[in-house]
Amino acid sequence: MVKRRVHVAAAAIVSRDRQEVLIARRPSTVDQGGLWEFPGGKLAPYETGFEALRRELHEELGVEIQRAQPLIRVHHEYPDKHILLDVWQVHEFAGEPFGREGQAVRWVPMEELVNYPFPAANLPILRAVMLPTEYLISAEEDDDADFLAKLERALREDGIRLVQLRAKTLAHEAYVARAEQALALCREHAARLLLNGEPSLLDEVDADGIHLTSERLMSLERRPIAEGKWLSASTHDRAQLEQAARIGCDFVTLSPLRTTPTHPDADPLGWHDFQQLVETAGMPVFALGGMTRYDADHARAVGAQGIASIRDFWK
Ligand SMILES: Nc1nc2c([nH]c(=O)n2[C@H]2C[C@H](O)[C@@H](COP(=O)(O)OP(=O)(O)OP(=O)(O)O)O2)c(=O)[nH]1
Numbered sequence: 001m002v003k004r005r006v007h008v009a010a011a012a013i014v015s016r017d018r019q020e021v022l023i024a025r026r027p028s029t030v031d032q033g034g035l036w037e038f039p040g041g042k043l044a045p046y047e048t049g050f051e052a053l054r055r056e057l058h059e060e061l062g063v064e065i066q067r068a069q070p071l072i073r074v075h076h077e078y079p080d081k082h083i084l085l086d087v088w089q090v091h092e093f094a095g096e097p098f099g100r101e102g103q104a105v106r107w108v109p110m111e112e113l114v115n116y117p118f119p120a121a122n123l124p125i126l127r128a129v130m131l132p133t134e135y136l137i138s139a140e141e142d143d144d145a146d147f148l149a150k151l152e153r154a155l156r157e158d159g160i161r162l163v164q165l166r167a168k169t170l171a172h173e174a175y176v177a178r179a180e181q182a183l184a185l186c187r188e189h190a191a192r193l194l195l196n197g198e199p200s201l202l203d204e205v206d207a208d209g210i211h212l213t214s215e216r217l218m219s220l221e222r223r224p225i226a227e228g229k230w231l232s233a234s235t236h237d238r239a240q241l242e243q244a245a246r247i248g249c250d251f252v253t254l255s256p257l258r259t260t261p262t263h264p265d266a267d268p269l270g271w272h273d274f275q276q277l278v279e280t281a282g283m284p285v286f287a288l289g290g291m292t293r294y295d296a297d298h299a300r301a302v303g304a305q306g307i308a309s310i311r312d313f314w315k
């Protein structure tokens with residue numbers, strides 16, 4: 001049997017303060033009935049994703065979308081069909097959303113999203129909704145005070161909400177001490193902190209998760225940390241992306257997009273190859289390698305969650 005291919009446009013409508021997201025419940029009589037969803041529906045013939053999004057949100061919620069940006073594309077095999085969920089983050093709309101088809105509609109705080117039952121295809125979307133567009137990777141710094149001053153500036157002035165503590169030159173004790181300080185600072189700014197190192201680091205520092213080097217990623221057989229923590233990894237090719245999906249990473253960086261002074265010999269992916277790899281990654285992907293925040297919109301347009309950078313945020 002040849003499976004049907006279904007292309008669906010769906011909306012992540014996030015409140016202005018980024019604290020809440022709008023979800024709806026599918027009627028019990030339809031496919032995936034009774035589960036919660038991001039409002040939307042199938043593309044009509046000749047429609048683009050964005051056109052379908054506008055029409056569906058008018059039909060289902062009575063709102064007019066004014067500004068939206070691609071968030072993530074998820075390919076998923078259901079037993080009876082291959083589905084492409086083309087998810088948009090809605091930044092501006094007019095009207096007060098309500099369930100025009102009688103369905104329940106609810107604004108839900110981000111951290112409570114995981115308590116709602118969604119269709120199987122939706123896990124990557126939940127992750128994408130909860131993650132920001134920018135991922136700061138810290139630079140090597142000898143001095144803890146310099147390190148903290150630069151981190152504090154990025155949190156305060158650049159609005160960074162996701163941080164990876166990368167400090168290869170520090171010995172274990174020094175790393176743990178710096179991580180404790182970084183964590184306290186991140187907490188003050190409602191930012192998440194991931195530790196670049198052994199998964200067992202989380203036993204010593206109660207950070208938000210672990211970032212795996214590609215080498216560590218490839219050596220693992222299963223997810224090394226609890227579901228309640230975030231797991232990210234460095235990837236450079238399809239094999240590593242597939243491994244990240246296999247062990248249940250929540251998101252990844254994919255690099256190098258461009259050549260950089262720190263990695264002058266690496267072969268850059270460029271946007272074309274990057275887009276091809278992201279399309280089937282099945283999780284949020286941050287573009288890394290010569291990226292600045294001015295690349296974030298373009299990264300989004302080719303399917304990325306956003307950009308990861310050391311230099312652009314470390315001043
Ligand atoms: N809208 C939406 N659909 C989802 C999500 N997750 C998920 O697996 N799906 C699946 C369920 C359906 O098989 C398909 C969406 O179809 P739909 O029933 O919303 O389509 P539609 O609004 O055009 O409705 P219809 O006229 O075809 O009944 O995608 C999600 O988060 N939002």
Ligand SMILES: [Mg+2]
Nearest residue numbers: 039040041042
């Ligand atoms: Mg629908």
